[in-house]
Each structure stands twice: as structure tokens, then as C-alpha cells.
Amino acid sequence: MSDDIVLETRGLTKHYGGVHALNDANFTLKKGEHVAIMGDNGAGKSTFVRQITGVEQRTRGDIMFYGEPVNFTGPLDAREAGIETVFQTLALADDLDVPDNLFLGREKTKFDWLGPFRLLDYKAMRQATMDGLEKTAVKIPNIRNTIRNMSGGQRQCVAIARTATFHSRLTIMDEPTAALGVQETAQVENIIRTLKEQGEPLILVSHNMRQVFDLVDRIVVFRRGRICANLRKEDTDGQDVVAYITGAKTQEGYEDAA
Amino acid sequence: MADASHGTGGLTFDSKRRAWPNELNIFFALILIIFAFEAAGQLLPYMNGQSFLFDTRDRFDSIFNEARLRIIILQVAIIGIIALGVTQVIISGGIDLSSGPLVGATAMIVMSFAQTELVNGGPNPKAVFGPWAFDLPVIIPLLVGLSFGALIGAINGSLIAYTKIPPFIATLGMFLICRGIAQAWTRGQPVSFPTETYALIGKGMMPVYLFLALAILFHFILKYTVYGKHTYAIGSNEDAARMSGINVKRHKVLVYMIASMLAAFAAIVLSSKNLTAQSGMGIFYELYAIAMAVIGGVSLTGGRGSIIGTVLGAMVFGVIQSGFTYIKLDAFYQLMAMGAIIIGAVVLDKVRQERAALRS
Numbered sequence: 338m339s340d341d342i343v344l345e346t347r348g349l350t351k352h353y354g355g356v357h358a359l360n361d362a363n364f365t366l367k368k369g370e371h372v373a374i375m376g377d378n379g380a381g382k383s384t385f386v387r388q389i390t391g392v393e394q395r396t397r398g399d400i401m402f403y404g405e406p407v408n409f410t411g412p413l414d415a416r417e418a419g420i421e422t423v424f425q426t427l428a429l430a431d432d433l434d435v436p437d438n439l440f441l442g443r444e445k446t447k448f449d450w451l452g453p454f455r456l457l458d459y460k461a462m463r464q465a466t467m468d469g470l471e472k473t474a475v476k477i478p479n480i481r482n483t484i485r486n487m488s489g490g491q492r493q494c495v496a497i498a499r500t501a502t503f504h505s506r507l508t509i510m511d512e513p514t515a516a517l518g519v520q521e522t523a524q525v526e527n528i529i530r531t532l533k534e535q536g537e538p539l540i541l542v543s544h545n546m547r548q549v550f551d552l553v554d555r556i557v558v559f560r561r562g563r564i565c566a567n568l569r570k571e572d573t574d575g576q577d578v579v580a581y582i583t584g585a586k587t588q589e590g591y592e593d594a595a
Numbered sequence: 596m597a598d599a600s601h602g603t604g605g606l607t608f609d610s611k612r613r614a615w616p617n618e619l620n621i622f623f624a625l626i627l628i629i630f631a632f633e634a635a636g637q638l639l640p641y642m643n644g645q646s647f648l649f650d651t652r653d654r655f656d657s658i659f660n661e662a663r664l665r666i667i668i669l670q671v672a673i674i675g676i677i678a679l680g681v682t683q684v685i686i687s688g689g690i691d692l693s694s695g696p697l698v699g700a701t702a703m704i705v706m707s708f709a710q711t712e713l714v715n716g717g718p719n720p721k722a723v724f725g726p727w728a729f730d731l732p733v734i735i736p737l738l739v740g741l742s743f744g745a746l747i748g749a750i751n752g753s754l755i756a757y758t759k760i761p762p763f764i765a766t767l768g769m770f771l772i773c774r775g776i777a778q779a780w781t782r783g784q785p786v787s788f789p790t791e792t793y794a795l796i797g798k799g800m801m802p803v804y805l806f807l808a809l810a811i812l813f814h815f816i817l818k819y820t821v822y823g824k825h826t827y828a829i830g831s832n833e834d835a836a837r838m839s840g841i842n843v844k845r846h847k848v849l850v851y852m853i854a855s856m857l858a859a860f861a862a863i864v865l866s867s868k869n870l871t872a873q874s875g876m877g878i879f880y881e882l883y884a885i886a887m888a889v890i891g892g893v894s895l896t897g898g899r900g901s902i903i904g905t906v907l908g909a910m911v912f913g914v915i916q917s918g919f920t921y922i923k924l925d926a927f928y929q930l931m932a933m934g935a936i937i938i939g940a941v942v943l944d945k946v947r948q949e950r951a952a953l954r955s
Contacts, residue, residue, distance in 0.1 A: 392838075413840025428838040430831035432898035433824070441828055442839030444821055453822040453849060 341368045342404065343507055343538045344389070349398035351384050358384040360562045362398070366507070369536040371529070373549040376559030377582055382542050385559065386511055389540075390422045391415040403506065413442060419506030423496045423513050435480040435495055436466040439502050469502030472535075473528050490521025497528050500537070508532060509540045514548065526552060546575045558582055565591045617892045617899075617947075621907040628911060632918035639922060647921055663917060665800070671913035672806040673797075673868070675906065676861040677884040678891075679806075679813050680854030682905045685888055686817070687850045688830035688897030689755060689762035694858040694884055696773035697747055698877030701862035703777050705740035706786040706872035709733070709793040721787040723780075733792040737863060744859025745852050747773065752851030756844035770881070777874040787871040797868030805864060809857070814902035826850055830897025886933070887912050890940045894948075 344366040351359040359381045366372055374382050387393040389400060391409025400407050402418060409415040412422070429438050436459070445458040445465070466480055475494040477487070484492055493513055500508045510529075514522040529552050532539055543549050549556060550570060558566040558581040566581040566588040580586040632647040649660060677694045684691045710719055712729035719729070747769060754765040780786075795801070817823035825846050828836040837843050861880075866872040891908025893900025915936060919929045 411840065412838050416840065424838065428832075428835040430828040430835050430898070432827055432831040437824060437828075441824075441836070442841045444824060446821060451820070453825075453846075454816060454820045456819055457821060457824060459819075 340404070342366070343368055343370070343402070344540075345401040346389070347399045347401075349385070349388055349400065350396045351388055351393065352396045357562050359388065359395075362559075362564050364557060364564065366538055366540060368538060369533075370555065371533055371539045371541065371553040372555045372557060373553040374540060374542045374557050374559060375544070375549065375578060375582060379561075380559040380582075381562040382559050383511060384562075386422070386509055386540070386542060389415070390420055390509060416443070416503070419504075421500040421503060421505035421508050423493070423500075423508070423510040429484045429492060429496060431485040432483055434483050435470075435477060435498075436462040438484060438495055439466050439469065439499050465502055466498075469498050472531075473498055473500070474531050475528060476524075488521065489517050490524050493517060493521065493525050494528065497525065500532070505537070507538050507540070509542075511542045512544065513541075514543075514545065522548075546578065549578075550575065560584055563591070567591075618901060618903045618907060621890070621892055621904055621911065625907055625911050625914065628914055628918070632914070632921060635918075635922050642922065645921075647918060663921070667910075667913040667917045668803050669800070670916065671887070671909040672802040673861050673865050674880050674883045674912075675806045675887065675909040676802075676809055676864065677858045677880055678887040678905050678909055679809055679902060680857035681881075681884040682888045682891075682893050682900060682902060683813070683817065683826055683850050684762075684854045685885070685893050685895060686830045686897060686900050687826045687847060688833065689847070689850070690766065690885070690895070691751065691851065691854050691858075692763065692766040692881050693747065693751060693769035693773055694854070694861075695877040695879060695881035696770050696777060697744065697855060697858045698862040698865065698880055699777035699872075699874055700747075700773040700780070701740050701743055701859040702866040702872035702876045703780040703786055703874060704743055705736045705859075705863055706789060706866050707780070708739050709736040709789040709866075710786070711788055711790045714788045719788050721785065723786055730790055733790065733796075736793060740859045740863045741856050744856040744862075747859075748852035748855025749848060751855065752848030755851065756847040774874075777876070780874070783874055785871050785873045789867065789870060793867055794870055795867070797864040797866070802864050802868060805860075809860075810902055810906050817902055822846075822849070827898055830899075832898075883912065886937045886940075889937060889944075892944065894944060895941065 342365055344364070346362055346364045349359060349362040349364070350357075362381070362385055364385075374385065376382050384393075388395040391412050391414050394410075402420070407418060409418065415422070430441060433441070440462050445461045446455045447458050449455045463480065470477060470480070473494075475498045477491055477494060484495065487495070497510070497513065499505075514525050517525065526548065529539065529541070533552070539553075541549070541553055554570055556566075556568045556570065556573065556578060557564055558568070558578065560582065565584075566578075566586075568578065568581070568588070577586070581588065629648060636642045636645045636647045646660065647663070677698070681691055681694060707723035708728055708731055710722060710724075710729055712719060712726070714720065722729070751762075751766055751769055754760060755762050796805075817826065825836065825841050828839070828841060829843055829846060833843060862877065865876060887908040888900065888905045889895065889908070890911050891900065891904035891906070893904060893908075915933065916929070919932060924932065
């Protein structure tokens with residue numbers, strides 16, 4: 338196996354009781370690559386993401402992260418390994434400010450022998466937040482502001498800024514612009530481009546065809562719990578992708594998905 | 596007014612700009628209420644120009660009416676200790692109704708371990724246990740009381756975290772259980788005559804000093820420790836907290852344990868101050884403690900509030916109570932007025948929230 342593979346899944350399968358939400362997904366992501374996952378509702382996109390990020394436990398199959406087999410028991414495990422996820426429902430605490438949210442659950446602390454009462458290192462967290470925001474070119478008027486007082490776009494930016502702050506080795510975004518306006522979507526897309534320039538690998542789950550063709554190198558299409566196509570952006574177009582999504586076409590090598 | 600809630604437009608970093616703290620509003624409300632009572636004293640015909648705040652009697656040379664201030668502070672100090680714990684529970688998105696009866700139960704149990712052998716030369720007429728329980732070092736009743744509080748809190752917290760029943764129901768059940776324990780302990784008999792050292796805990800202004808010391812401690816803990824941050828995070832968005840890897844269940848148990856230990860400590864101070872424990876102690880305390888927190892700006896939906904707010908809320912509570920007595924308002928009407936004020940405080944908080952939501 339070559340060294341430049343960030344993530345590889347082999348035969349990744351998830352059954353919820355009798356429902357086969359995900360079947361034998363074989364997926365690879367190379368260093369610096371941005372890949373989009375597309376598919377209809379219920380095609381298995383989010384299920385796939387949940388298995389990789391440790392939110393759920395897979396039924397069977399292997400996940401290799403930078404060549405190492407991994408078994409995440411929870412989302413924090415995956416985070417510690419360097420997989421940063423921006424979930425569809427933003428995992429932000431409304432009453433906390435930006436650094437608090439970025440570091441939630443993994444605060445920088447002092448006097449760790451105090452157990453749950455160990456002290457927060459606010460200064461270090463603020464500095465790391467500023468650095469992270471600068472790196473992703475995220476602009477937020479006041480990082481001490483609580484999330485409650487921010488616009489949808491700013492909230493999304495905060496969620497994305499976690500990536501840069503923690504030097505993640507893989508970023509996964511699950512429909513990051515689904516609830517955003519035009520300007521805010523543009524802001525988020527700019528951040529994704531910045532990540533591309535910096536060579537950060539990314540998996541983008543999206544329904545937005547224009548966005549996908551604008552941003553990524555490769556498109557993987559899911560249908561009824563299976564991968565049915567793996568397309569380089571140059572070799573395809575919107576019509577083609579829609580045909581795969583709806584089931585009008587199935588790529589060679591993925592016939593069992595039909 | 597410094598306001599940081601309209602943030603969509605500007606694109607500059609400004610780490611110094613902070614929102615107008617809610618605590619200042621409560622502080623101004625407190626001053627306003629004091630002056631309202633002062634004015635009432637001057638204006639109401641039957642008050643004969645008495646002053647609420649200032650000393651109008653010639654034989655004392657102080658400016659303020661210290662006796663009144665002292666009574667106000669003493670009155671709120673013990674319930675205030677409970678309110679410190681209730682504040683944390685509410686910030687975490689829960690509620691604790693069991694603190695009042697817990698005060699009764701803890702007082703009864705603790706006092707039984709704090710009794711002295713000889714009363715006026717004769718044997719202690721209220722002895723609960725045999726001779727072995729007389730004149731124990733003060734640390735024993737203290738430990739017994741705090742352990743009992745920790746146990747009740749652990750049960751509350753575990754019920755809420757692991758069986759997922761609403762905090763309201765879990766602590767309502769504990770409310771009855773604790774009152775039952777208080778009454779069953781001596782079949783309704785009061786427990787009296789503590790040792791001299793035990794009597795020191797609540798003597799004079801000690802309750803006030805203890806309240807303020809605990810307030811400072813928990814202000815620090817809520818603001819500067821991981822425990823505090825996670826308490827706010829859980830109350831703010833429990834799912835987000837869980838996805839961030841916080842052990843929400845364990846944290847909730849800890850929050851309820853701390854709250855119940857504070858209520859138990861309040862029981863120790865109260866029984867020491869009164870030199871006796873009765874099964875009916877702490878009636879309405881759970882509601883008063885919640886009222887102090889709510890008046891102090893702690894949001895019942897969780898995630899917002901502070902210890903400073905609750906301390907100010909306790910002061911408002913004390914001033915209003917004392918003020919009603921001062922303008923000679925009948926005790927029956929006092930309860931009604933108090934209820935109206937609590938509802939008013941929650942409505943105000945709601946209005947302010949909605950305005951903030953509109954601005955952003």
C-alpha cells in the first residue's frame with residue numbers, strides 16, 4: 338500500500354437491525370485530496386461518515402487511517418486521532434464563546450491534579466483560536482462573543498475553524514452550507530479552498546452540484562447503501578452524476594450496487 | 596450601552612469588547628428597590644418619616660441602619676448557600692426541588708451526632724443515641740452531614756443521568772423522601788443541645804462569612820475550571836457536549852452531588868445557629884433558593900447565569916422581604932408579592948432573551 342493514502346475503508350458495512358444502511362463500502366482518500374460524497378437521501382452518506390468518525394460502531398469492515406487500522410470507540414477517539422468533523426447539526430454550545438467551543442471537551446488546562454476542577458488556560462486557548470482563525474482566513478468580529486449572538490455563517494465558520502486549530506489530519510464536512518445564505522455559503526467555500534491550498538485532505542458531503550464541481554477533485558456516489566460510482570471531476574459533468582445518483586447509470590466495477 | 600450582539604457586519608478582531616453583563620442590571624435593580632422602599636418610608640403616612648436604609652436614631656452614630664442590614668444578610672445567607680448549588684444545577688439544565696427537605700433531614704441527622712452530654716448539670720433530655728454519641732469531635736457531625744448530602748445528590752444525579760427521568764420528577768420524589776426521613780428520624784421530636792464547638796459554626800455573623808466564602812469559591816470554580824465550563828456546555832447544548840466527548844452523565848451526577856452537599860452544609864449552619872434541629876426545617880427553602888437564582892438571572896433553560904448573579908439575587912430577595920416588613924405589609928400579602936416578583940423576574944429574562952435573539 339502506498340504511503341499517500343489518508344483514509345481507506347474496506348468492506349465497511351452497517352446494519353441497523355434488518356436495515357442495511359451501508360454495504361461493503363470500499364473508499365480511499367489520498368493526501369491533499371478533496372473528495373465529495375453525493376447521493377440521494379438515505380443513500381448511506383451520513384451513515385458512512387458516522388462509521389468513520391466513531392459516532393457509531395460499524396457492523397463489519399476495516400478502516401485504515403494513514404495506513405493504520407483504527408477502531409474508534411467514540412467521536413473523541415476519532416478527534417484525537419486527527420479526524421475533525423463538521424456535523425450537519427452544529428455541535429456548538431450557544432452560550433459559550435468561540436475559544437470555549439473550539440476547545441470543548443479537550444480544554445487546555447493547568448494544575449491537572451485537580452481533576453474535574455483543573456484550571457482552564459484561557460490565554461493559551463485564545464491564542465490558539467486566533468491562530469486557527471487566521472490560518473483558515475475565518476473572520477469573526479469578536480471571538481469572545483457567544484455563539485447565540487452569531488449568524489449562521491459565522492457559526493459554521495466556528496465549527497470549521499476547529500479543523501485548523503487542532504491541526505487535523507482529515508476534515509469531514511456533512512452538508513456545511515445546507516442552511517446558509519448566498520454570502521455565507523461563499524465564505525464557507527472560501528475556507529474550503531484555503532484548506533485545499535494548504536493540502537489538507539477533506540471529505541465533503543453535499544447535495545449542491547455547483548459547489549461540488551467548484552471545490553473537489555473526485556466525486557463518490559452512494560446509492561441505496563452502496564457506492565455506485567467513483568468519478569474524477571474532469572471525466573464527468575452534472576448530468577452524468579445525476580444519472581448515477583438516480584440509478585440510471587452504474588459505473589463499471591460497481592455493478593452489485595444496481 | 597456596550598453591545599456585542601450585532602456581529603454580522605464588521606470584520607475586525609476585538610477581543611476586549613464584551614457584552615453588557617447581566618449582573619449589572621440586577622445590581623441596578625437592587626439599588627432601585629432599596630430606594631423604592633426608602634421613598635415609601637418617606638411618603639407613606641403611617642411610616643412617620645422612618646428611613647429604610649439610614650440610621651435615624653440619634654443614639655447611634657453610624658450612617659446606615661446596620662441592624663437592618665445585618666438581619667437582611669443573615670436571613671439570606673443560609674438559603675443563599677443552597678442557592679449556590681441550585682445555580683449550578685439550573686445552569687446544567689436541571690432543577691433541584693429536594694434541597695429544602697434535605698435541609699430538614701440533614702439537620703436532624705447531624706444534630707444527633709453533635710449533642711452534648713450534660714445540659715444544665717443534668718443529662719441531655721433530647722438525646723437520640725446512647726452515650727457513645729455525646730461530645731463527639733465536631734468533624735464527625737460535619738462529615739456525617741456532608742456524606743448524607745453527597746449520597747442524596749448522587750441518587751438524584753444518577754436517576755436523572757442514567758434513567759433519563761426529568762429532574763423535576765426525580766427531585767420531587769426525593770423531596771418527599773427527605774421530608775419523610777426528617778420526620779421518621781426521631782418520630783417528630785426535635786433534636787437539641789449541641790456541643791459548644793458545633794454551636795460556633797452558625798454563631799453570630801458566621802453564616803454570612805461562610806456564604807460569602809463559598810460564593811467566592813464557586814464563582815471561581817464555575818468561571819475558571821473545566822467543571823464549570825462543562826456545566827455551562829451541558830446546559831447550553833447537551834448533544835454538543837456529548838459529541839465533544841464530555842462525559843455528560845458523570846458530570847450531572849457531580850453537579851447534583853455538589854448541590855446537595857451545599858444544601859447539607861446549609862443545614863449544618865442552620866442547626867448550629869438555632870442550636871436545635873426540627874423535622875420541619877427548611878420549608879420553602881428549595882423554592883426560595885430557586886427564586887434567588889432566577890432573580891439573579893440564571894436561566895431556567897440552562898446555560899446562562901452566574902454565582903455573582905445569584906448572590907445579587909439573594910440580596911434582592913432579602914431586601915424585598917425586609918422591605919415588606921418595614922413598610923408593615925402583612926405576612927400573607929408578602930408571600931403573594933414575592934410570588935409575583937419571581938414571575939416578573941422570569942418574564943423579564945424571557946423578554947430580554949427574545950430581544951437579544953431579534954438583534955442577532
